[in-house]
Amino acid sequence: MSNIMNVNDKLATFNDNFSDSADLTEVVGRSLWQDARIRLMRNKAAVVSMIILSIITLMAIFAPWLSSHPFDEVYWDFIQVPPNVAEGFWFGTDENGRDLFVRTLYGARVSLMVGLVATTVSLVIGVVYGAVAGYMGGRIDNIMMRFVDILYSLPFMFFVIILMVIFGRNIYLIFVALGAVEWLTMARIVRGQTLAVKKKEFVEAAHASGVSTTKIIFRHIIPNILGPVIVYMTLTIPQVILTESFLSFLGLGVQEPLTSWGVLISEGAKVMESAPWMLAFPATFLAITLFCFNFIGDGLRDALDPKDR
Amino acid sequence: MSVNVKVPILTVDNLKVHFPVDTGTFFTKNKTLKAVDGVSFQLHEGETLSVVGESGCGKSTLGRAVLQLLHNTDGQVVWMGQSITGHSVKEMRPLRKQMQIIFQDPLASLDPRMTIGEIIAEPLVTHHPELAGKAVRYRVREMMDIVGLLPRMINRYPHEFSGGQCQRIGIARAMILQPRVIVCDEPVSALDVSIQAQIINLLGELQQKFGLSLLFISHDLSIVRHISHRVMVLYLGNVMEIADKDDLYNSPKHPYTQALISAVPAPDPAVRKKRVVLKGDLPSPIDPPSGCVFRTRCLYADEQCSQKKPDLVDCSTSGLNRRHQVACYKIETIDD
Incomplete structure (x- = not known):
């Protein structure tokens, strides 16, 4: 008898606790971004990618301490040798006898910086510009988008060379030049998406509540167009990294002895039959990085879509 | 007359x-x-x-x-x-x-990327930016109760609700400024x-x-x-x-x-x-x-x-x- 009582008591307290905890956990207000972070952390591929990217970034930052060889020293006895653990040439050396491991890490500095800075610049300018043009519509939209068209028609190389002539050769100038070109496409994508979203009733509802135009754009329009924006962003990162190598090849980007992944890969590609390691290592790093960015991009897109919860 | x-x-x-x-x-x-x-x-x-x-x-x-x-x-x-x-x-x-408005399509009138707590609070936050977060949430929960929504659903998203419930959310948003x-x-x-x-x-x-x-x-x-x-x-x-x-x-x-x-x-x-x-x-x-x-x-x-x-x-x-x-x-x- 007492047993049954006990069970009933337990059940009662359990129910009490249950309803209490349900109330307590739910009353705290959460926003899309907080929810998105929780959901992103649950996405295994994205989390693993973030860890790998952090490792690569840390390796790039601490490159001088990770290897006993300086990145620009020529070892005359070790010209284009395959990976040699005994001598500390873990990735082998290039045709000038420089350690490929430390050069790959130095290349990571330039490539990751270019990828992130140029993409961020294009993201910020492109999203705001496109959203404003699309939301305002009419004449403002026309003027803003014709300006984009004019910039589009400017040849990219011409633009970079003019910048070089005016400001001198500088790696930061490459970031600016790439960012300044990449945002044009982003602005067009965002404008198109904005046109589709701005006619929705929830935007009208916000307008009817007296929400200001700026807040409507930032609180309602931009969060609702993030899907395609993030996908395009993950496509922009590799594009920017490869464009940088093209500029370097023309002598407009990073200069010897400094290097980047793009430069290492193009050098490696020339000798891939005789020295495959010169292509394999930088290419592997680039591929892993791009995979990571893609997984993070996908994870972000899903995390920001409440319907995927 | x-x-x-x-x-x-x-x-x-x-x-x-x-x-x-x-x-x-x-x-x-x-x-x-x-x-x-x-x-x-x-x-x-x-x-x-x-x-x-x-x-x-x-x-x-x-x-x-x-x-x-x-x-x-x-x-x-x-x-x-x-x-x-x-x-x-x-x-x-x-x-x-x-003066407020309630729309025909209940789901389309709610921002799919916002929790309903944020949706209902939006007019309040817009017109009374001085209100603290706690006061806003209190008013939101109160209004949800008035229109017949469970206040603990405050963190759900619009797509998790039925049409009738979405319309209640729309009404709560319209009513919160009285x-x-x-x-x-x-x-x-x-x-x-x-x-x-x-x-x-x-x-x-x-x-x-x-x-x-x-x-x-x-x-x-x-x-x-x-x-x-x-x-x-x-x-x-x-x-x-x-x-x-x-x-x-x-x-x-x-x-x-x-x-x-x-x-x-x-x-x-x-x-x-x-x-x-x-x-x-x-x-x-x-x-x-x-x-x-x-x-x-x-x-x-x-x-x-x-x-x-x-x-x-x-x-x-x-x-x-x-x-x-x-x-x-x-x-x-x-x-x-």
């Missing part, structure tokens, strides 16, 4: 909303679509005025123009004695607190019948509790009969008849209203009603008929109707202070 001492909360005077229509070719002159063409009415405190009419007759446009979400071409909207026509977005902002007027733009036409009744009753309760005035836009005459005090019949952007609910349903004067009322299904299958069937389709609002816009489908129309647009004239039969107005030349010849 006794004088109505109450100042109307909202007066609409000869409101016109015309849209330019691109004809597609460069050389022809662009036409105008007359969505609302000279509508006048008054809305009093605590009153429900329904606007009924076929699709495309300008009901929704009228509702949006009243809130100045659309700019009207001509005429005036007067809010508590002050004209708000042509107010800029900034000038309208303080007034938005007092406005004086709510424009209901077909708030129940997207819901199924059992849910319609719940939402309508909720609106009725809120009206009682807060002394709300409703401008209720609908095409469902049985719902309109249930909720409204007065009814306005719209046809091609023109008022055909405006009257107290009972007057309109029991003795419709305008031939169009008579046709509409006769189309309402009777709940009793034994009752055989005389059915007035209209011929033809709604004419295009780009090129409306001259004179009375209804004359092309009217059973009583003659030469006189095509000359000049009929004015709204008083034809009250009872001695009530609210008038029964009809825009028709043939009232005398039409039997009820």
Whole structure:
């Protein structure tokens, strides 16, 4: 008898606790971004990618301490040798006898910086510009988008060379030049998406509540167009990294002895039959990085879509 | 006629909303679509005025123009004695607190990327940025309770709710600033019948509790009969008849209203009603008929109707202070 009582008591307290905890956990207000972070952390591929990217970034930052060889020293006895653990040439050396491991890490500095800075610049300018043009519509939209068209028609190389002539050769100038070109496409994508979203009733509802135009754009329009924006962003990162190598090849980007992944890969590609390691290592790093960015991009897109919860 | 001492909360005077229509070719002159063409009415405190009419007759446009979400071409909207026509977005902002709107599609009117807590709080945060987060959440939970939502659902997203619940969220958002007027733009036409009744009753309760005035836009005459005090019949952007609910349903004067009322299904299958069937389709609002816009489908129309647009004239039969107005030349010849 007492047993049954006990069970009933337990059940009662359990129910009490249950309803209490349900109330307590739910009353705290959460926003899309907080929810998105929780959901992103649950996405295994994205989390693993973030860890790998952090490792690569840390390796790039601490490159001088990770290897006993300086990145620009020529070892005359070790010209284009395959990976040699005994001598500390873990990735082998290039045709000038420089350690490929430390050069790959130095290349990571330039490539990751270019990828992130140029993409961020294009993201910020492109999203705001496109959203404003699309939301305002009419004449403002026309003027803003014709300006984009004019910039589009400017040849990219011409633009970079003019910048070089005016400001001198500088790696930061490459970031600016790439960012300044990449945002044009982003602005067009965002404008198109904005046109589709701005006619929705929830935007009208916000307008009817007296929400200001700026807040409507930032609180309602931009969060609702993030899907395609993030996908395009993950496509922009590799594009920017490869464009940088093209500029370097023309002598407009990073200069010897400094290097980047793009430069290492193009050098490696020339000798891939005789020295495959010169292509394999930088290419592997680039591929892993791009995979990571893609997984993070996908994870972000899903995390920001409440319907995927 | 006794004088109505109450100042109307909202007066609409000869409101016109015309849209330019691109004809597609460069050389022809662009036409105008007359969505609302000279509508006048008054809305009093605590009153429900329904606007009924076929699709495309300008009901929704009228509702949006009243809130100045659309700019009207001509005429005036007067809010508590002050004209708000042509107010800029900034000038309208303080007034938005007092006039809100509920939309037809409940899900589409909620931002899919916001939790319902944020959605309901948005007007409050916009107009009272000084309120602390805790106070905002308290008000939101209170309002959710009032409209019949469980306050612990505050962190859910709109797609997790049914249509009826979404409409409750929309109502909570409209109510949180305790406005004086709510424009209901077909708030129940997207819901199924059992849910319609719940939402309508909720609106009725809120009206009682807060002394709300409703401008209720609908095409469902049985719902309109249930909720409204007065009814306005719209046809091609023109008022055909405006009257107290009972007057309109029991003795419709305008031939169009008579046709509409006769189309309402009777709940009793034994009752055989005389059915007035209209011929033809709604004419295009780009090129409306001259004179009375209804004359092309009217059973009583003659030469006189095509000359000049009929004015709204008083034809009250009872001695009530609210008038029964009809825009028709043939009232005398039409039997009820």
